[in-house]
Each structure stands twice: as C-alpha cells, then as structure tokens.
Amino acid sequence: MRAGAQALGISVHQAVTLASIVEKEAVSGKERPLIAGVFYNRMRIKMMLQSCATVNYIIKDFSIRDISPYKEDPSPYNTYRFQGLPPGPIAGPGKAALEAAIWPEDSDYLYFVAKDDGSGEHYFAKTYAEHIKNARKAKDNRGK
Numbered sequence: 001m002r003a004g005a006q007a008l009g010i011s012v013h014q015a016v017t018l019a020s021i022v023e024k025e026a027v028s029g030k031e032r033p034l035i036a037g038v039f040y041n042r043m044r045i046k047m048m049l050q051s052c053a054t055v056n057y058i059i060k061d062f063s064i065r066d067i068s069p070y071k072e073d074p075s076p077y078n079t080y081r082f083q084g085l086p087p088g089p090i091a092g093p094g095k096a097a098l099e100a101a102i103w104p105e106d107s108d109y110l111y112f113v114a115k116d117d118g119s120g121e122h123y124f125a126k127t128y129a130e131h132i133k134n135a136r137k138a139k140d141n142r143g144k
Contacts, residue, residue: 004102008040017085019093019101024053025112027120032100034124040108047110049079057090117141139141 004010005015018039026032055067060076071078077086093101109129112122116138123134 001098001102007069008102013088014085015101016093017087017089017097019097020089020091021049021051021053021079021085022100023097024056025051025092025102026097026100027114029096031122032096033103034106034107034109035112035122036100036104037107038112038124040087040104041110043084045110046083048081048083049085051079054079054086054090057086105136115141117144125135 001013001015005012008015010018018036021039022032022036026035039049039051041047052065053062053065054077055070055073056062056064058073058077059067059070071080074081076082077090079086107124108126109124111125111128111134112126113131113135115121115123123137125131125134
C-alpha cells in the first residue's frame with residue numbers, strides 16, 4: 001500500500017485521510033473504489049471535495065443527512081470551504097477503504113449522491129446538471 005500511495009503521488013497520511021472519508025461516504029462496499037476515484041478526479045482538477053462526511057465529523061454526528069446549515073463552518077476539516085484533503089483522518093478506515101484509496105476506480109465521475117432508496121448505493125454523475133437530476137431522484141426516493 002505504501003508503494004501504491006507513492007505511485008499516486010500522495011503520502012501514507014494522505015491515503016489514510018482519503019480512506020477515512022471513503023469509509024464514511026460508502027455504505028455499499030462495492031462502491032468504495034468508485035467513490036475514491038471521484039475524490040481523486042476532483043483533486044486532479046482542483047475542485048472542492050465537498051464531502052458531507054467531513055462536515056459530519058466537524059459537528060460530531062454522522063447521522064445528520066442535511067449538512068447545509070454547517071457548510072460554512074470554519075474548521076479546516078470542512079471540504080466545502082477548503083480545497084483538498086482535510087488535515088487528517090475523520091474516522092478509522094477499514095482495509096477495503098484503504099485499498100480503495102490506493103487503487104481507486106477510474107471513471108469520469110465528479111459527483112455522487114446517496115440514492116436514499118434503502119440500497120446504501122449512490123447515483124454517480126459526470127456533470128453538475130446530471131448530479132442535480134440525481135439529487136432530485138434521491139429526494140423522490142426519500143418520499144416513497
């Protein structure tokens with residue numbers, strides 16, 4: 001894994017930090033590499049990570065789904081305000097999340113949103129317009 005991190009151009013600390021975010025974002029284990037890939041895609045183009053899990057970490061409650069009231073929190077862990085990875089891990093990542101952070105799935109996706117259909121899976125999108133459509137689908141799923 002150390003060699004894998006080095007090949008990606010990141011430190012072990014950064015790999016563990018990313019893995020911790022993947023651990024908290026991915027409910028469905030099979031999606032971990034794809035979610036890690038989305039975060040790498042965002043970092044590559046210097047886009048904010050915008051991980052809800054990092055905001056949940058700040059407010060010390062991973063059960064809160066609507067994090068919008070907290071998006072302006074000045075914590076350096078807030079990936080809605082600060083670019084790149086937070087200063088450290090937000091959770092203890094498992095082996096699968098560590099592997100996903102080292103061997104992410106290659107895709108063109110930049111966005112994901114929980115389906116909220118009970119599956120624990122996400123909708124993935126390449127564009128913001130697609131992401132908005134997916135967010136509406138997720139909202140509709142919650143209403144069912």
